[in-house]
Amino acid sequence: MADGKRRFQISSAFDIRTIIGALMGIYGVILTLLGIFNATDEELAKADGFNVNLVNGLILLGVSIAFILWAFLRPLVVEEVPPEAFDDHKAGPE
């Protein structure tokens, strides 16, 4: 990679941070709703009253927002290295 020909550009490629944020966000919404509307006494008794759906749902929403903010504030930058840089891999470094 030390070829000195680094170029930078904003990538249109997908960013794993938004994907993580999206999945955690969807899970957060589902769990929070379940925790609010679907927490029967029987279910709560399983965990001695700990409403785990609600708590984890809210945490996941927080995680989701953090990832999406991170991706938004520090957008993906791709280093483009010309394909020739890899042509020598068979010959080794000599």
Place this chain on the structure above:
Amino acid sequence: MDTTVLLAADDTFRLDTNFSDYLIIAIYFVFVLGIGVIAKRQVSSSIDFFLSGRSLPAWVTGLAFISANLGAVEIMGMSANGAQYGMPTMHYFWIGAVPAMLFLGIVMMPFYYGSKVRSVPEFMRMRFGTGAHLVNALSFAIAQLLIAGVNLYLLATIVNVILGWPLWVSLIAAAVVVLTYTTLGGLSAAIYNEVLQFFVIVAALLPLTLVALHKVGGIDGLTDKITDSPGGAEQLSSWPGTNLTGIEDPFWSVVGIVFGLGFVLSFGYWTTNFVEVQRAMASKSMSAARSAPIIGTFPKMFIPFIVVVPGMICAVLIPEMIDLKAGDDSSGVQYNDAILLLMRDLLPNGMLGLAIAGLIASFMAGMAANISAFNTVFSIDLWQQYVKKDRPDGYYTQVGRYATIGATVIAIFTAIIASGYSNLMDYLQTLFGFFNAPLFATFILGMFWKRMTSTAGWVGLVSGTGAAVTVALLSEDAFGSASLGVIPLSGQGASFVAASAAFVVDIAVSIVVSLMTQPKPATQLRGFVYSLTPKDQLRDPLAHLLPWYQRPTVLASISLVLVIALNIIFW
């Protein structure tokens, strides 16, 4: 096939799933396959397919590095060890992983990344020629197929439990999903999925642990109950871990853990295992490649709190597990079932689905990692090197895709073999002992001793592996009923000793053979031996521009201090 596990599973683990659980699991699969499809658009050369175009940031490769290892063996095996032995299990993380990962990042990664090899066996070939390379590439490829089989088997067991599909249908269905995304997107798809999987696993296991801790009466409740349980207070301190090693003398137990697990097994596994190293090699720069395993140490040292601790809680909370530990195995439950039992008894619908998704994620991560490492070694190190040289680049990407399909089919069959072993950890430790312990000896000697010859490379590997097999055969149970019982060692202790024997024999044989044969000319060893490599090649030219939190040595120091602190706190 060992059907007892499955029958127990059918009867015992009827998880009370409903629509919300299935919804959560289904959404996860949409994301997994979606990543495969998107990653496919980025694959335009074999480097893209096998090494993600060497373009990924360190936090991504670092998490993938950990996630690739966070498979079925780790989750089920380590929670099982937690239930059975307690805190000594922490050694697998704090002694058996973190120091070796730091060593990989600081000392070895510059050689791997700087020499631009595409796989660990390829490094072996450049340093020692084809003899050692063939031994390494073949043994690695075969080991991956076996371990992929273990991961697949557990994955299928979960599907079998939740959906009630027959095991063979579950096996094929699970295999097809992994196959789809690894074939489409190559290593990128595998790595991006591993990062996603990491978060799903944590989102599932952390709340499970907290709920279990709440139920058992907090940390005080847990320590009280464990002190009163079979096994006693010994399970609350990590040293000397005599119950884990099976070595009665505390001094030799510590030696076994530090040298056998902490040095030989762990360095052999973490520094030469291409499954993990491949993730770091996909990084975008030398500094990022070195940082990958180092960043990975941070989650690695805290993962046991959501894997081992739930196992420990299960052993004092869930009736079937309490019975098992007291010696009554009539319920058919095994230690490996610890996490499943907690899920069954503690989680409401919704969280239950997320926990199932987390387990599926973990097993798929493990299997995809094995398969993507296998297809690289098969295509580059076996097919390109020994069968069809000098074809256009696209040809090898195609070979990689076919290798993925072949590996998945074989993994289905090895899954059936793996199911015959009750204690998965023993079985895999034994394998690692055979393949990895002598590898580390050969690598480290070869990197720092220019006199070491090509012949010494492969002779050392073969005799080291032979030594491990011999010890395992002579032990009481390392090979199950095939072991002869001549040496009074069993369980994890036998694995530690077998690995240590492999290391010592490899070093001794390599030195003797080197002194009797001709070394390679110095010009061919540039980039592969420390004293013959220009220092610039082992450094990142832009390293001085990085902020402190992206510098490998700074991160490694922080990690080291933390892991020492953990060892002291949980002494």
